[in-house]
Amino acid sequence: MAAMGPEDRTGTRPDRMAAPPLGQKACTPTPPSTSHSSSTPDTPREGPGPCWTNLPLQILGPTMHLCTGEAAFSFRSPESVEMDEIMAAMVLTSLSCSPGLQSPPQTDPGLQSPPQKDPGLQSPPQTDPEPAPSSSADMECGGGELSDSGSSGYWSWDHGNVSPSPSPSITEADGSPDEGLQMDLDQGEELNAKKPKSSFRGVYKCLWPSCGKVLTSSVGIKRHIRLLHLGSSDQSLREEDFYYTRICCDAVDSASAPAPAPPPSQSRPQALVQSSAPHLSWSSCGSPSGSGLQIPPTHRSRSNSSSGPGPSRPGPLSQSAPGSFWQIHSEHLYQACSPVQVPVPVPVGSRSPSVHGWSVSTSVSCHSNPPVTKARFRSVSVGEQWLQQNRLTTVNAASPTRNHCSYRKARGEAKKCRKVYGLEQKDQWCTACRWKKACQRFPD
């Protein structure tokens, strides 16, 4: 599944991606993933200019983001920044959802220019809405890093959330995942509730931190945001867009799926994500989790809220866990058998390996003492000896610790009486051999 997820998405994405020429959308998705992979250093590959900007942002911090491309933004006055944000938001909204929603006047130009839009968006708006959540989200997705992306995702929501819906919005679909993540993080409940609704296909979700309200109409959601969250202010009018997301069935599904995954990711997942694909970003998160492979065995402690996801993760865990299990098993094994001395592996019970170890410790040593010569001298005594020794050995072995390990010694290479003398000369055999016991004359 997991694997599929990412790929599929990528596959699907292309269309979408292509559709929105804007770097934005493309960016949103990618950044997260990349960010994960290369935490800081990498400057993203330059392909999608804007997108990459996000990366730096994460690292730098909310305000900084702008920068990748242009430090200038950082310097800007808050107001200007806000303006930018608004602009960006407008553009995004227009692109993603409905051109009609708000006519972003010139936004378009601004948007297209990759550098600006990201920066603008992220800086101000973010802080308000979901500072904390984003972080949490990050955690889940795959690594702390993601969280940053999450924040970016925040923004992404604009583009991203998009609903696959019929036409235009397609591009947005990419972004949707982000939202899903955040949402999950912040409000897992809400998501659940929403999903059903989302099934519709075009649902607008309120992104306000504590609010998960879902409305079917953009107007309604805006109204909701404006009235309940923003209050009535000039900015509020425009920022509404920032606080709601459009969700499509697809988006929802994907989002839901991924959500679980994220938790597991943490350390390794990132790698996966990266490898998998840039676009994956969120979706990738899901997939990775799905793949689960690596994940985080030990650390995952925080799987976040993810009480649920954690368990699901077994996949990954399983692997990681497996490792631990292995050790455990091995240890147990040793305990069981080795207690005595020889490291001979438990398996011994069955066969060969044990030979050296235990033979040495127990029986063999004993026999070695009584030189062959003696044995030859007389069989009778030998018989007794054999019995005694045999008993002794058993006793020693048994009492001490290893009961089990009643392994059979592996057959020694040395020729025994039987072989040496053959059936014909059975008389020549040592008593033990005659009795079908361990040969004393030719001990291993």
Add this chain to the structure above:
DNA sequence: TATGCCGGGCA
């Protein structure tokens, strides 16, 4: 299949 032995039974 032959060999080596354990485990068990019998006297």
Add this chain to the structure above:
DNA sequence: TGCCCGGCATA
């Protein structure tokens, strides 16, 4: 306790 053998594991 001594002797023998069934049966298993291994080569």
